[in-house]
Amino acid sequence: xxxxxxxxRGLHKSFGGLTVTDDVSLELxxxxxxxxxxxxxxxxxxLIHQISGTLAPDAGQIVFAGEDxxxxxxxxxxxxxxxxxxxxxxxxxxxxxxxxxxxxxxxRSGSSFRFFRPALHEAALNDQAMAALTEVGLxxxxxxxxxxxxxxxxxxxxxxxxxxxxxxxxxLDEPLAGTGAEEAERLMRILGELRGRYGILLIEHDMPxxxxxxDRISVLAQGKxxxxxxxxxxxxxxxxxxxxxxxxxxx
Amino acid sequence: MRWRDAAVPLAIFAxxxxxxxxxxxxxxxxxxxxxxxxxxxxxxSLSLIVGGAGLVSLGHAAMLGIxxxxxxxxxxxxxxxxxxxxxxxMAAAGAFAAVTGAVAIxxxxxxxxxxxxxxxxxxxxxxxxxxxxxxDDGYTLYNRTELxxxxxxxxxxxxxxxxxxxxILSWALxxxxxxxxxxxxxxxxxxxxxxxxxxxxxxxxxxxxxxxxAGALGGLAGVLxxxxxxxxxxxxxSWQRSGDLLFMVILGGVAGPHGALMGxxxxxxxxxxxxxxxxxxxxxxxxxxxxxxxxxxxxxxxVLRRD
Numbered sequence: 001x002x003x004x005x006x007x008x009r010g011l012h013k014s015f016g017g018l019t020v021t022d023d024v025s026l027e028l029x030x031x032x033x034x035x036x037x038x039x040x041x042x043x044x045x046x047l048i049h050q051i052s053g054t055l056a057p058d059a060g061q062i063v064f065a066g067e068d069x070x071x072x073x074x075x076x077x078x079x080x081x082x083x084x085x086x087x088x089x090x091x092x093x094x095x096x097x098x099x100x101x102x103x104x105x106x107x108r109s110g111s112s113f114r115f116f117r118p119a120l121h122e123a124a125l126n127d128q129a130m131a132a133l134t135e136v137g138l139x140x141x142x143x144x145x146x147x148x149x150x151x152x153x154x155x156x157x158x159x160x161x162x163x164x165x166x167x168x169x170x171x172l173d174e175p176l177a178g179t180g181a182e183e184a185e186r187l188m189r190i191l192g193e194l195r196g197r198y199g200i201l202l203i204e205h206d207m208p209x210x211x212x213x214x215d216r217i218s219v220l221a222q223g224k225x226x227x228x229x230x231x232x233x234x235x236x237x238x239x240x241x242x243x244x245x246x247x248x249x250x251x
Numbered sequence: 252m253r254w255r256d257a258a259v260p261l262a263i264f265a266x267x268x269x270x271x272x273x274x275x276x277x278x279x280x281x282x283x284x285x286x287x288x289x290x291x292x293x294x295x296s297l298s299l300i301v302g303g304a305g306l307v308s309l310g311h312a313a314m315l316g317i318x319x320x321x322x323x324x325x326x327x328x329x330x331x332x333x334x335x336x337x338x339x340x341m342a343a344a345g346a347f348a349a350v351t352g353a354v355a356i357x358x359x360x361x362x363x364x365x366x367x368x369x370x371x372x373x374x375x376x377x378x379x380x381x382x383x384x385x386x387d388d389g390y391t392l393y394n395r396t397e398l399x400x401x402x403x404x405x406x407x408x409x410x411x412x413x414x415x416x417x418x419i420l421s422w423a424l425x426x427x428x429x430x431x432x433x434x435x436x437x438x439x440x441x442x443x444x445x446x447x448x449x450x451x452x453x454x455x456x457x458x459x460x461x462x463x464x465a466g467a468l469g470g471l472a473g474v475l476x477x478x479x480x481x482x483x484x485x486x487x488x489s490w491q492r493s494g495d496l497l498f499m500v501i502l503g504g505v506a507g508p509h510g511a512l513m514g515x516x517x518x519x520x521x522x523x524x525x526x527x528x529x530x531x532x533x534x535x536x537x538x539x540x541x542x543x544x545x546x547x548x549x550x551x552x553x554v555l556r557r558d
Contacts, residue, residue, distance in 0.1 A: 052449070054445070073448070073453065074445075074448045074449060075448045075449075075451050075452055075453045076451075078448070078449055078450055078451035079451040083449075083450075084449060086445075086449075090443060090445055090446050090449070091443065091446060092439050092442045092443050092446055093442065093443075094438075094442055095438075095439070095442070099435070103435060103436075103439050103447075103450055104450040104451075106432055106435065106436075107450045107451035107452055108451065111432075112432045112433060112435075112436050112452065112457070113432075113433055113457075113460070114431055114432040114433060115427070115428055115431045115432075115433050115434075116427055116431055117431060117432070118427075118430040118431065119430065119431055119432045119434070119435040120430065120435075122432075161446075161450065165450055165451065
């Protein structure tokens with residue numbers, strides 16, 4: 001078997017007496033969509049924070065593409081190909097959609113200590129940014145300020161920014177959160193098209209979406225991974241049904 | 252840069268260029284206009300870090316002061332050639348900014364304001380204790396800085412156009428910087444720091460370079476200030492002066508250097524006009540500034556853009 005793209009080894013994180021990540025070990029293979037599900041407060045977003053570098057684990061190791069990145073900053077990990085989207089949309093509201101994406105292209109295209117040439121007219125940056133916008137179906141909105149986009153479009157733009165980084169791994173924190181049915185469908189289709197090209201760690205509450213998209217699923221409850229496996233294994237797992245899926249069905 | 256952002260500064264530059272020939276050519280007017288332009292340069296340099304990078308510094312007068320004291324130190328050593336004095340003074344101010352910025356930029360918000368204020372005060376007290384340069388009493392420059400060994404800067408009209416030329420250069424420089432790749436990272440980190448980090452930028456480095464550049468440009472304003480007044484005193488570095496500079500930037504609008512330019516000119520000219528009306532002009536000036544900020548959320552530049 002090839003080396004995993006991302007490997008978490010015994011991650012621990014607690015805030016005071018509250019353990020939010022409890023000995024989490026996880027493997028994500030190249031090109032797979034790996035969903036992370038679990039009830040609210042299970043520690044999914046905290047885990048994403050540790051993987052992306054906005055939060056330091058108390059113990060354990062994060063190995064990305066064979067390199068221990070546990071001590072690297074968010075920006076350093078981003079430059080190594082780890083892109084994340086945020087649960088609450090995080091964009092540059094005053095920049096146009098195109099410039100939001102162009103910034104991500106710029107980050108991996110040579111030095112940004114260039115002081116004189118107007119960045120807005122750099123065709124190399126804009127062309128790649130436009131390609132990413134086209135991939136998520138936002139090419140017609142390129143000139144609009146990010147603040148003027150609809151909620152669903154903002155989620156699409158955030159995805160375009162992540163794609164423009166040419167990442168190896170996408171960490172998507174609830175990409176469908178707050179979107180309408182039509183927008184969610186479009187995003188689902190886009191995510192499906194990304195399968196195989198990137199490793200994707202997907203946090204999502206929308207269970208039909210998770211089961212439609214994911215190759216493998218890990219279930220987090222109270223900071224622990226209580227199950228990890230294929231869709232069918234997870235669906236059949238009595239512990240999971242008890243801790244999570246059962247609750248949903250009962251509710 | 253939107254055309255309207257350039258139209259207003261260009262109109263101002265044109266007015267300043269013809270001012271000496273349409274009734275503002277006498278000594279008093281030229282001195283006032285030079286002062287306004289010099290503070291224009293200072294405010295433009297501050298706008299790079301306040302408007303561009305989102306770093307609200309309350310210690311920018313130190314950069315001017317160090318530039319001005321650069322002239323003094325070199326004058327005392329009998330070095331008066333502009334091509335030595337100006338780069339040396341700008342380098343000194345830039346270096347001070349780089350060293351203090353390296354510490355200050357690790358903080359943000361109110362802490363950044365307080366640290367820049369503290370460094371500014373340190374520079375203020377340091378100059379006060381320089382007895383060889385007059386200490387608290389200041390230092391009188393008997394001759395202005397020379398240009399290629401000539402006394403060209405002594406000429407009022409020449410000095411007017413020297414200030415105008417440098418003002419235009421400063422404005423164009425900051426506009427260019429903000430539009431460049433470098434400026435884009437600065438602006439992005441200002442709008443949403445996490446986003447800038449998440450695509451792979453460490454904002455600290457970019458902010459530090461911007462802070463040092465702004466310091467150097469502030470130093471240039473200090474060189475001109477020293478030459479305009481032919482006198483330098485620690486009061487140039489007072490925190491009130493830093494506050495005035497910050498006010499000019501906010502009054503004009505933080506959207507770009509054109510705002511700072513307008514704010515500085517308005518500030519200096521209104522101050523002068525009110526001081527003529529009454530000796531209690533500060534009682535009017537304060538509330539007037541408060542009203543301006545209250546009714547012009549985005550400063551003077553914002554008002555112009557609204558229509």
